Amino acid sequence: MPELLQFLLSGITVGAVYALVALGFTIIYNASDVVNFAQGEFVMLGGMITFFAHAAGLPLPLAALIAIIVTAAIGVALNKLAIEPARGAPVVSLIIITIGASIFIRGATQLVFDKQLHRFPAFSGDQPILIGGATILPQSLWVIAGALAVFICLWLFFTRTLIGRAVLATANNRVAAQLVGINTNYVMTLSFAMSAAIGALAGVLVTPITLTGYDVGLALALKGFAAAMLGGMGNPKGALVGGLLLGVLEAMTAGYVSSQYKDAAAFVVILAVLFAMPQGLFGRKSTDRV
Amino acid sequence: MRLSSKVTTLLILAAVIAIAPVFFPSSYYFRVGSLIFVNGLAVTGLVILIGYAGQISLGHAGFAGIGAYACALAPVHLGLHPALAALLGALLSAAIAYLVGRPILRLKGYYLAVASLGFGILVSMVLSNEAQLTGGPDGMAVPELGLRAVLKAIGIDLSNTEFWYAFSGLVLVIGAWLALNLYHSPTGRALRALHGSEVAARTVGVDVAHYKLVAFVISAVYASVSGSLLALQNKFITPDVAGFMHSIEMVTMTVLGGAGSVLGAILGAAILTTLPQVLTIFQEYEQLMLGLVMMLVMIFMREGLLPSIARRIRGRAE
Numbered sequence: 001m002p003e004l005l006q007f008l009l010s011g012i013t014v015g016a017v018y019a020l021v022a023l024g025f026t027i028i029y030n031a032s033d034v035v036n037f038a039q040g041e042f043v044m045l046g047g048m049i050t051f052f053a054h055a056a057g058l059p060l061p062l063a064a065l066i067a068i069i070v071t072a073a074i075g076v077a078l079n080k081l082a083i084e085p086a087r088g089a090p091v092v093s094l095i096i097i098t099i100g101a102s103i104f105i106r107g108a109t110q111l112v113f114d115k116q117l118h119r120f121p122a123f124s125g126d127q128p129i130l131i132g133g134a135t136i137l138p139q140s141l142w143v144i145a146g147a148l149a150v151f152i153c154l155w156l157f158f159t160r161t162l163i164g165r166a167v168l169a170t171a172n173n174r175v176a177a178q179l180v181g182i183n184t185n186y187v188m189t190l191s192f193a194m195s196a197a198i199g200a201l202a203g204v205l206v207t208p209i210t211l212t213g214y215d216v217g218l219a220l221a222l223k224g225f226a227a228a229m230l231g232g233m234g235n236p237k238g239a240l241v242g243g244l245l246l247g248v249l250e251a252m253t254a255g256y257v258s259s260q261y262k263d264a265a266a267f268v269v270i271l272a273v274l275f276a277m278p279q280g281l282f283g284r285k286s287t288d289r290v
Numbered sequence: 291m292r293l294s295s296k297v298t299t300l301l302i303l304a305a306v307i308a309i310a311p312v313f314f315p316s317s318y319y320f321r322v323g324s325l326i327f328v329n330g331l332a333v334t335g336l337v338i339l340i341g342y343a344g345q346i347s348l349g350h351a352g353f354a355g356i357g358a359y360a361c362a363l364a365p366v367h368l369g370l371h372p373a374l375a376a377l378l379g380a381l382l383s384a385a386i387a388y389l390v391g392r393p394i395l396r397l398k399g400y401y402l403a404v405a406s407l408g409f410g411i412l413v414s415m416v417l418s419n420e421a422q423l424t425g426g427p428d429g430m431a432v433p434e435l436g437l438r439a440v441l442k443a444i445g446i447d448l449s450n451t452e453f454w455y456a457f458s459g460l461v462l463v464i465g466a467w468l469a470l471n472l473y474h475s476p477t478g479r480a481l482r483a484l485h486g487s488e489v490a491a492r493t494v495g496v497d498v499a500h501y502k503l504v505a506f507v508i509s510a511v512y513a514s515v516s517g518s519l520l521a522l523q524n525k526f527i528t529p530d531v532a533g534f535m536h537s538i539e540m541v542t543m544t545v546l547g548g549a550g551s552v553l554g555a556i557l558g559a560a561i562l563t564t565l566p567q568v569l570t571i572f573q574e575y576e577q578l579m580l581g582l583v584m585m586l587v588m589i590f591m592r593e594g595l596l597p598s599i600a601r602r603i604r605g606r607a608e
Contacts, residue, residue, distance in 0.1 A: 035400040082585050082589065085589045086588060086589050089588065089589075089592060090344075091346075091398070091399035091400060092340065092344070092346045092399070093545075093588045093592055094588075095346060095348075095399070095400065095403045096541065096542070096545055096584050096588050097584065097585050097588045097589065099348075099538060099584065100542075100580075100581045100582070100583070100584025100585040100588065101581060101585060102581070103538065103577050103580055103581035103584065104577070104578055104580075104581025104582055104584075104585065105581070106577055106581070107575065107576070107577030107578030107579070107580070107581055108578055110577065111574065111575070111578065218534065222404070222407065222408070222411075225404055226404075229401075229404075260415075260419045261415065261419065263411075263415065264412055264415055266408075267408030267409075267411060267412055270404060270405060270408050271393075271394070271405060271408060274393075274394070274397055274401055274405055275393050278397075278401070
């Protein structure tokens with residue numbers, strides 16, 4: 001039993017990271033119908049910039065803050081320079097653009113920083129906490145708390161603030177939103193900034209556990225996408241639940257089936273969800289207009 | 291006399307392949323050339339899928355991996371001749387493409403991209419993990435094709451690089467010819483129709499699901515043969531051939547040159563294959579450049595290099 005609990009705990013930790021990536025997907029997808037394949041690079045940037053700022057002598061909280069702000073700025077630049085000029089392009093073009101952005105960011109990171117794996121100290125030490133025969137790192141609690149906090153903030157933002165509702169209105173119908181006076185360009189910029197900042201936060205939180213390197217982004221993007229799809233594309237609650245479920249499933253696969261094939265779990269989930277229930281757990285069934 | 295665009299394309303392609311060696315200062319250029327042809331073949335397959343049918347796949351390197359490892363494994367374990375092994379790989383790829391394509395081609399856009407990507411990653415994962423069979427990430431040796439010895443016996447003595455230049459060039463011309471024929475066939479018209487609008491195609495009686503699957507299977511066979519050629523000429527293969535980056539490179543070559551045009555896509559393959567070889571400094575910047583090219587082409591020249599340039603020239607002439 002402690003074995004199962006152990007897998008469950010590590011699964012929830014990883015799942016919280018997937019949930020954060022999935023939330024980032026959700027925000028951009030809601031505002032613009034674009035699936036941003038560079039989402040994982042934001043997580044990588046969060047970890048890498050924090051490490052190098054910390055190594056340069058800045059205290060960790062300040063380094064993390066800088067990482068989040070810089071990543072948010074990169075997210076805005078991505079929107080302005082690559083997504084906006086391609087507005088109205090077919091989906092295939094947008095896929096290639098965001099994958100191109102992802103590869104570009106990766107290539108730039110490896111030039112600006114390096115190709116090594118990095119880690120900075122955990123926020124509250126490395127002494128594992130014992131729970132019913134299983135252990136959990138204090139940093140895992142930070143990750144889980146971070147995912148929950150982001151989810152709650154987003155929920156409040158989208159339901160309780162005017163600008164949050166403006167984002168939802170833009171998602172619903174761009175032209176109608178413009179007609180009632182919503183600055184949709186600002187909404188897009190805001191969405192990319194928020195999405196990138198959330199990704200960077202995930203990177204800051206998880207790097208002490210999993211380490212970071214210039215090439216970790218892609219796998220995270222795919223798993224975040226799998227999580228978002230599992231929960232129902234565009235639904236924040238779905239992103240959270242989907243992320244946690246995927247993390248646990250992966251941990252169980254690694255524990256009981258084969259650790260070599262744990263990454264396959266995400267793709268099996270993607271394929272299974274797509275065939276069995278394309279709208280995901282919490283998604284609404286949608287119909288296309290011709 | 292005015293030649294059809296099909297004949298023009300094939301003539302240009304064959305002429306470039308035949309004449310280029312005159313300007314080659316060393317055997318190294320034959321090697322680069324044959325790499326271009328191998329990539330060009332995979333890219334020609336993607337023209338059918340992306341350019342004709344308007345579907346995307348980010349997992350076609352998986353089929354290249356199947357073709358490559360068929361040439362490495364079948365001769366050892368089944369005692370097949372490498373040429374038959376390549377054929378087996380192509381058949382296997384077609385069968386897998388059929389099975390995988392049936393469910394995933396119901397999907398559109400992002401979902402299709404991610405599903406195909408997941409398929410490609412599963413293939414490369416199996417190739418890396420089943421080390422007792424495939425040698426794992428270290429790769430494995432591939433037997434000699436043996437055609438060069440046959441040619442020598444009948445009096446055509448080519449060096450190894452010359453042989454592979456000629457052979458993969460020939461395969462590329464055949465592949466391009468088949469793809470161009472397909473374009474003007476009823477199947478090609480059906481593919482282009484569903485590219486334009488699936489609903490409209492369906493209303494005029496095109497079986498959309500069937501034709502998407504046809505395009506997927508054909509392009510998988512192209513990728514598989516390309517993987518086989520790569521394995522046979524390198525005589526060595528690693529799971530990288532099935533990797534995500536290889537899939538992305540294939541798609542980038544296709545859209546760079548122009549997904550709607552066979553010649554354009556082959557030009558894209560030539561550019562992206564040659565650049566890293568020409569600029570050794572490029573090594574460091576390879577990912578940066580690849581990403582930049584993908585973004586710039588999609589933003590500023592959505593049709594790709596060749597069609598955009600052709601349009602500009604035509605526009606000036608009129």
